[in-house]
Amino acid sequence: xxxxxxxxxxxxxxxxxxxxxxxxxxxxxxxxxxxxxxxxxxxxxxxxxxxxxxxxxxxxxxxxxxxxxxxxxxxxxxxxxxxxxxxxxxxxxxxxxxxxxxxxxxxxxxxxxxxxxxxxxxxxxxxxxxxxxxxxx
Amino acid sequence: xxxxxxxxxxxxxxxxxxxxxxxxxxxxxxxxxxxxxxxxxxxxxxxxxxxxxxxxxxxxxxxxxxxxxxxxxxxxxxxxxxxxxxxxxxxxxxxxxxxxxxxxxxxxxxxxxxxxxxxxxxxxxxxxxxxxxxxxxxxxxxxxxxxxxxxxxxxxxxxxxxxxxxxxxxxxxxxxxxxxxxxxxxxxxxxxxxxxxxxxxxxxxxxxxxxxx
Numbered sequence: 001x002x003x004x005x006x007x008x009x010x011x012x013x014x015x016x017x018x019x020x021x022x023x024x025x026x027x028x029x030x031x032x033x034x035x036x037x038x039x040x041x042x043x044x045x046x047x048x049x050x051x052x053x054x055x056x057x058x059x060x061x062x063x064x065x066x067x068x069x070x071x072x073x074x075x076x077x078x079x080x081x082x083x084x085x086x087x088x089x090x091x092x093x094x095x096x097x098x099x100x101x102x103x104x105x106x107x108x109x110x111x112x113x114x115x116x117x118x119x120x121x122x123x124x125x126x127x128x129x130x131x132x133x134x135x136x137x
Numbered sequence: 138x139x140x141x142x143x144x145x146x147x148x149x150x151x152x153x154x155x156x157x158x159x160x161x162x163x164x165x166x167x168x169x170x171x172x173x174x175x176x177x178x179x180x181x182x183x184x185x186x187x188x189x190x191x192x193x194x195x196x197x198x199x200x201x202x203x204x205x206x207x208x209x210x211x212x213x214x215x216x217x218x219x220x221x222x223x224x225x226x227x228x229x230x231x232x233x234x235x236x237x238x239x240x241x242x243x244x245x246x247x248x249x250x251x252x253x254x255x256x257x258x259x260x261x262x263x264x265x266x267x268x269x270x271x272x273x274x275x276x277x278x279x280x281x282x283x284x285x286x287x288x289x290x291x292x293x294x295x296x297x298x299x300x301x302x303x304x305x306x307x308x309x310x311x312x313x314x315x316x317x318x319x320x321x322x323x324x325x326x327x328x329x330x331x332x333x334x335x336x337x338x339x340x341x342x343x344x345x346x347x348x349x350x
Contacts, residue, residue, distance in 0.1 A: 086329020
């Protein structure tokens, strides 16, 4: 029961992303060709409302369920990892039209071949963990 | 009563406008922060590797992954969300992309396979869309056994898993949580996402799609 509430949150997110067509490869192709405002609208309104929510939590105006102020971790200033890792992720995102959250949504919606996709993404994550020490950060 | 339910069903089933993105993402972010967690779905891949014993090979996976169960539940919930949306609130099952995009897609395919009302949501055959042109049938088991499908499904999955952890987050961790927290590193990562995405979309993807066609 303690974990069930997270399933509800995930359900709403997955349902919404499907209805917003954010899981569509064609919407991602459209976005990278700058042919519609749709995907930018989703991200921009998400970030705009996200900024307000994050500030409310950061300033302690809204407490967590345990009654404490949520601690946000500042991201480290290792620039190479964001530039190189970001570019690699972006290439995968555009190649497939799917990002790491959407692959779960698609898997659930009946495209069972995404089991292979998720397995391959795990392999990619493993490869990063294995070669982490030799990669520039 | 039944009529009202039908109206609600029809209302939800129509394609959602872009501003619903703010409501969906905002609600997700708010609830996760309220429960004392951070929004980031690609972290699950690290957890899944660790749970499979990857900690024996790299200390990156040697962490207290049992505490990440909540995030796996978010992913599981997202799977159910996709299932219910696709099967019960799918509407026409089409991606309502612009005419310009349809032209782009047809020029990649080399023939007019799609019109503005027949772009399937997913490039792959499923329950709703059985008449997906062979050229756009990317996400199916049959496609996995073609060179093109193998590059996209296995290669693309690998790039996403590798890149997300290398960059320390994906679209939800950097583009949403990170930007919402005004983190400069996240902005750099998002610029990287778009740089990589533009290189792939404009310079590489059209050639990969044409393999075997």
